[in-house]
Amino acid sequence: MKARREQFRNLKQLPAEEYLTPGSPLCAGCGGLLTLRLLHKVLGDRVVIVNAAGCMTLLAVYPFTPLKSSWLYTTMGSAAAGAQGVRDALDILLAQHRLPADDDLQVLVLAGDGSTYDMGLSSTSAAIHRQLDFWYLCYDNEAYGNTGFQTSSASPLGSETATDHAGSPGTKKDIFEIWRVQRPPYVATLSAHEPLDLAEKVYRARQRRGPKLLLSLAVCPTGWGFDPQASDDIARLAIETGVWPLKEAVDGQVRHTLIPDTLRPVEEYLRPQLRFRHLFEPRVRQPILTRMQDSVNAYWDDVRLRELHAGNR
Numbered sequence: 278m279k280a281r282r283e284q285f286r287n288l289k290q291l292p293a294e295e296y297l298t299p300g301s302p303l304c305a306g307c308g309g310l311l312t313l314r315l316l317h318k319v320l321g322d323r324v325v326i327v328n329a330a331g332c333m334t335l336l337a338v339y340p341f342t343p344l345k346s347s348w349l350y351t352t353m354g355s356a357a358a359g360a361q362g363v364r365d366a367l368d369i370l371l372a373q374h375r376l377p378a379d380d381d382l383q384v385l386v387l388a389g390d391g392s393t394y395d396m397g398l399s400s401t402s403a404a405i406h407r408q409l410d411f412w413y414l415c416y417d418n419e420a421y422g423n424t425g426f427q428t429s430s431a432s433p434l435g436s437e438t439a440t441d442h443a444g445s446p447g448t449k450k451d452i453f454e455i456w457r458v459q460r461p462p463y464v465a466t467l468s469a470h471e472p473l474d475l476a477e478k479v480y481r482a483r484q485r486r487g488p489k490l491l492l493s494l495a496v497c498p499t500g501w502g503f504d505p506q507a508s509d510d511i512a513r514l515a516i517e518t519g520v521w522p523l524k525e526a527v528d529g530q531v532r533h534t535l536i537p538d539t540l541r542p543v544e545e546y547l548r549p550q551l552r553f554r555h556l557f558e559p560r561v562r563q564p565i566l567t568r569m570q571d572s573v574n575a576y577w578d579d580v581r582l583r584e585l586h587a588g589n590r
């Protein structure tokens with residue numbers, strides 16, 4: 278079941294303009310890059326990107342950049358504080374009539390999961406508390422990618438990383454809920470495999486002032502270990518197995534924008550990725566696979582129950 282879309286019903290309705298042009302040193306098949314490209318189309322041209330150190334730092338290798346928008350580089354821990362500085366500067370210029378209202382810019386933090394879930398969380402939480410008017414795109418590749426794929430608190434249970442060869446022992450932190458409890462106007466998960474869902478969410482969030490989180494599962498051929506050609510298949514399997522739910526929370530009220538009628542087995546998502554190979558070879562590690570499947574089943578059982586009570590099914 279897909280939620281009804283008001284603005285984007287087919288791909289031809291996506292803006293044709295590109296703000297992230299071809300030619301960057303990022304990996305082929307990078308899901309984070311594709312998400313940024315799609316998001317930028319809907320946000321338009323008046324954007325300042327405040328970029329926490331990570332893979333996307335490679336978007337600006339002086340003097341070259343594929344970005345048409347402005348770009349500011351920050352430390353991993355301070356992107357949200359950087360966004361506050363940029364927003365304040367714009368507001369002062371507007372108040373002093375040194376910047377026409379039509380030339381105002383939207384401030385977009387661009388950060389990986391290491392910054393979002395770990396190092397930058399306190400400055401982000403403070404910015405949400407202050408109701409800073411900004412966007413936050415987390416491209417979640419589930420590890421510290423740029424420095425060689427070390428475990429972050431977004432790394433899923435059992436996934437091999439450079440620091441956890443036997444598989445990450447912790448379960449993935451629920452950053453959607455961590456944001457949501459602070460009641461920002463808009464929080465959503467995204468996937469580049471569902472560009473219309475993504476565009477619709479950006480369009481809806483655009484109507485709101487305040488902190489807006491867009492959390493995208495960023496398939497990562499290099500860190501996850503699959504052929505770049507399979508990027509879209511992996512992104513699709515994350516949705517069809519129920520591993521990556523597509524949802525939004527408007528003023529804290531959660532709604533799933535896609536509810537799969539039936540779920541494919543989680544194994545279908547895990548098997549093509551080298552980071553999960555040790556769960557299948559040299560022997561199948563059934564207890565951990567069962568734990569993963571049970572956790573996905575429990576999540577969707579709960580969603581379906583809530584939908585039933587709400588009279589939506």
Ligand SMILES: Cc1ncc(C[n+]2csc(CCOP(=O)(O)OP(=O)(O)O)c2C)c(N)n1
Nearest residue numbers: 330331332389390391392420421422423424
């Ligand atoms: C405080 C601090 N520690 C370590 C680094 C080194 N460093 C630069 S990029 C990076 C990885 C960032 O990971 P993530 O935020 O997940 O983004 P990704 O690299 O996956 O895009 C690290 C650890 C740093 N810049 N700052």
Ligand code: SF4
Nearest residue numbers: 303304307332422497
């Ligand atoms: S390591 Fe992963 S997230 Fe980083 S640029 Fe490459 S594909 Fe993208």
